[in-house]
Amino acid sequence: MTFGPGVGNVGMYVAREMLVSVPEDQRENYLRMVEEISDLKYQLGVEVARQLPRLLAQSDPELVRQYLTQVSIVAKLGWKSGVEVAKQLPDLYEAPDPELAANYVEIIEHATKGTAESAENIELAAELSRLEKEIQEMEPKVKRAQELRTELSAHDRRDEKRKKHAVELATALPPLLARLRPRHRPTYLAQVQRVAGADPEASLEAADTLLDLLNGERVSHEGANEWVNRGLDVLERNKEVGRGYFRLGSKYSLQVLEELREGLALKSVARVLKLYATALSGRDIAIRSTEDMNSLEIYTADHIVLPADMRVFDDERQNFAAYKVATAQGAGRIEFGTYAFDLDEISDTVDAIRTKYWS
Amino acid sequence: MGVESQRVEEFRRTEEPYYLPIGNEVSLFEAAYNARLPVMLKGPTGCGKTRFVEHMSWRLGRTLITVACHEDLTASDLVGKYTLQNDATVWQDGPLTTAVKSGGIAYLDEVVEARKDTTVVIHPLTDDRRVLPIEKKGEIVQAPGDFMLVISYNPGYQSVLKDLKHSTKQRFVAIEFDYPKPELEQTILQEEAGIDADTASKLVKIGEKVRNLRTHGLEEGVSTRLLVYAGQLIAGGVDPVEACESTICKPITDDVEMQRSIIEIIATQF
Numbered sequence: 001m002t003f004g005p006g007v008g009n010v011g012m013y014v015a016r017e018m019l020v021s022v023p024e025d026q027r028e029n030y031l032r033m034v035e036e037i038s039d040l041k042y043q044l045g046v047e048v049a050r051q052l053p054r055l056l057a058q059s060d061p062e063l064v065r066q067y068l069t070q071v072s073i074v075a076k077l078g079w080k081s082g083v084e085v086a087k088q089l090p091d092l093y094e095a096p097d098p099e100l101a102a103n104y105v106e107i108i109e110h111a112t113k114g115t116a117e118s119a120e121n122i123e124l125a126a127e128l129s130r131l132e133k134e135i136q137e138m139e140p141k142v143k144r145a146q147e148l149r150t151e152l153s154a155h156d157r158r159d160e161k162r163k164k165h166a167v168e169l170a171t172a173l174p175p176l177l178a179r180l181r182p183r184h185r186p187t188y189l190a191q192v193q194r195v196a197g198a199d200p201e202a203s204l205e206a207a208d209t210l211l212d213l214l215n216g217e218r219v220s221h222e223g224a225n226e227w228v229n230r231g232l233d234v235l236e237r238n239k240e241v242g243r244g245y246f247r248l249g250s251k252y253s254l255q256v257l258e259e260l261r262e263g264l265a266l267k268s269v270a271r272v273l274k275l276y277a278t279a280l281s282g283r284d285i286a287i288r289s290t291e292d293m294n295s296l297e298i299y300t301a302d303h304i305v306l307p308a309d310m311r312v313f314d315d316e317r318q319n320f321a322a323y324k325v326a327t328a329q330g331a332g333r334i335e336f337g338t339y340a341f342d343l344d345e346i347s348d349t350v351d352a353i354r355t356k357y358w359s
Numbered sequence: 360m361g362v363e364s365q366r367v368e369e370f371r372r373t374e375e376p377y378y379l380p381i382g383n384e385v386s387l388f389e390a391a392y393n394a395r396l397p398v399m400l401k402g403p404t405g406c407g408k409t410r411f412v413e414h415m416s417w418r419l420g421r422t423l424i425t426v427a428c429h430e431d432l433t434a435s436d437l438v439g440k441y442t443l444q445n446d447a448t449v450w451q452d453g454p455l456t457t458a459v460k461s462g463g464i465a466y467l468d469e470v471v472e473a474r475k476d477t478t479v480v481i482h483p484l485t486d487d488r489r490v491l492p493i494e495k496k497g498e499i500v501q502a503p504g505d506f507m508l509v510i511s512y513n514p515g516y517q518s519v520l521k522d523l524k525h526s527t528k529q530r531f532v533a534i535e536f537d538y539p540k541p542e543l544e545q546t547i548l549q550e551e552a553g554i555d556a557d558t559a560s561k562l563v564k565i566g567e568k569v570r571n572l573r574t575h576g577l578e579e580g581v582s583t584r585l586l587v588y589a590g591q592l593i594a595g596g597v598d599p600v601e602a603c604e605s606t607i608c609k610p611i612t613d614d615v616e617m618q619r620s621i622i623e624i625i626a627t628q629f
Contacts, residue, residue: 271616271620272616272619272620272623273620274620275572275575275576275616275617275620275621276620276623276624278571278572278575279568279569279571279572279620279621279624280568280571280624280627281571282571284575324623328627
């Protein structure tokens with residue numbers, strides 16, 4: 001089969017062999033008729049294209065018009081019936097009884113059209129279609145309502161949680177305030193209030209951390225303000241990460257703190273100072289921070305107590321030198337036993353000194 | 360004088376190597392030599408063991424053949440082996456055999472590093488037999504009266520896997536070395552490096568302080584040899600702090616914090 005010209009807008013092609021069988025003066029007419037019928041259904045067009053050359057050959061335009069009309073009537077009720085009628089009709093036209101074809105079409109028409117129940121079905125189907133359309137239109141609203149329900153529920157839960165943490169803050173804050181050095185109070189309260197406004201749970205962490213930072217002189221008041229600023233930025237992006245920040249549980253938080261810290265941190269040079277003191281004195285000396293003072297007997301063991309930060313100078317090298325001087329002094333004290341005397345022996349020591357310097 | 364004798368004579372010191380006694384080690388060594396006893400020198404690296412043996416070989420007028428022992432050193436390396444020369448197989452004496460035959464001092468430096476089979480040749484030389492069995496030749500060489508075996512041994516380096524057996528240790532007279540006392544070390548530095556007393560004194564103090572860091576991350580303290588190096592660089596015009604960093608600080612540790620603390624110690628003196 002080779003393809004002939006295209007017909008209509010259903011992408012149908014009439015076979016060239018089929019077109020050849022149509023008388024030449026009828027071809028244009030043939031293609032137009034196939035095009036019209038194929039508008040109803042592609043398969044119908046195929047069948048009509050196949051049957052029409054036979055009818056056109058009879059040079060009976062009335063017969064052709066009747067054929068197309070009858071096929072169209074049935075096809076409009078049911079396209080599959082229409083295809084079958086289009087296939088059978090040319091044979092029936094040749095029957096001796098000229099009424100046979102019309103009777104045949106009438107029976108198929110009634111059979112396809114059905115009874116009143118079918119008509120009711122059509123109405124039901126139409127109603128269903130209408131309802132489905134309405135439901136479809138409602139879908140975005142239903143979805144939005146669900147979203148609002150979820151959001152409101154989350155708000156309620158958050159609100160409940162917020163209130164719970166506010167209660168916890170109310171309990172935790174007084175003992176923290178009691179431990180806070182008075183000169184840090186305004187800064188501390190202002191910063192805790194800022195965090196509490198954003199997230200009471202984070203403010204519990206911030207209250208604890210700020211107490212240590214300010215009491216331990218690890219940040220200035222301006223530094224505390226900046227540290228909270230950066231933390232609130234984090235909190236705004238992600239609550240959990242923000243809470244971690246205020247707990248000093250994130251790398252970023254420690255980095256910010258290190259950045260804001262003024263002077264030289266003892267922990268960054270503690271081992272160097274320990275080795276330095278050990279080398280100078282020949283004793284195994286430990287370096288401790290003033291922050292550990294509560295747990296240490298300062299003058300009774302081989303350790304040197306130094307401030308957690310050295311901020312005497314702006315320059316790190318000079319601050320290290322200050323640490324070094326303090327370490328050397330401490331190492332000397334330990335090496336030569338400045339505090340290594342017993343009160344019971346003090347009278348002997350006084351006698352020894354008197355003998356040495358006044359005799 | 361044969362070729363072999365000529366070769367051995369190259370190992371005789373004609374000039375006195377500088378050595379400042381730190382105790383009774385000279386008299387002990389002489390007594391051991393006279394009694395034909397082998398000697399074991401114990402002490403940390405760079406404290407003067409090798410220099411002491413060189414000094415004693417000059418003092419006793421004996422040749423000194425030194426073998427730096429390593430983990431691949433076998434008994435054959437010490438005793439000798441057959442080698443191919445043209446179409447013939449020729450026996451080549453090892454350093455120990457050469458020392459035994461020539462009646463000199465054989466010094467096995469860091470003997471514990473050598474393979475275990477070396478003890479087979481060391482043991483018969485260190486008891487009253489004083490013989491060296493050369494298994495491959497089926498020969499036994501009797502050590503002459505003036506032959507002496509000396510080994511060195513650094514207890515700080517030893518581990519369970521590498522240590523001298525007691526059966527070996529108990530064949531030697533042990534002379535223990537340590538870093539010299541400050542005043543002696545200062546004299547050594549002045550003499551060896553050609554520096555003034557003040558610089559030498561500062562270097563000695565640095566050495567003393569750095570040695571306090573043993574057991575705190577340093578395997579060994581700074582040796583007298585390194586202090587001499589520092590002195591030599593300073594005498595050569597290098598800035599004292601830079602000289603000390605290059606000879607005292609960097610060779611003994613790769614730990615950055617340890618290096619920094621040593622630099623601070625150096626800075627207290629220079």
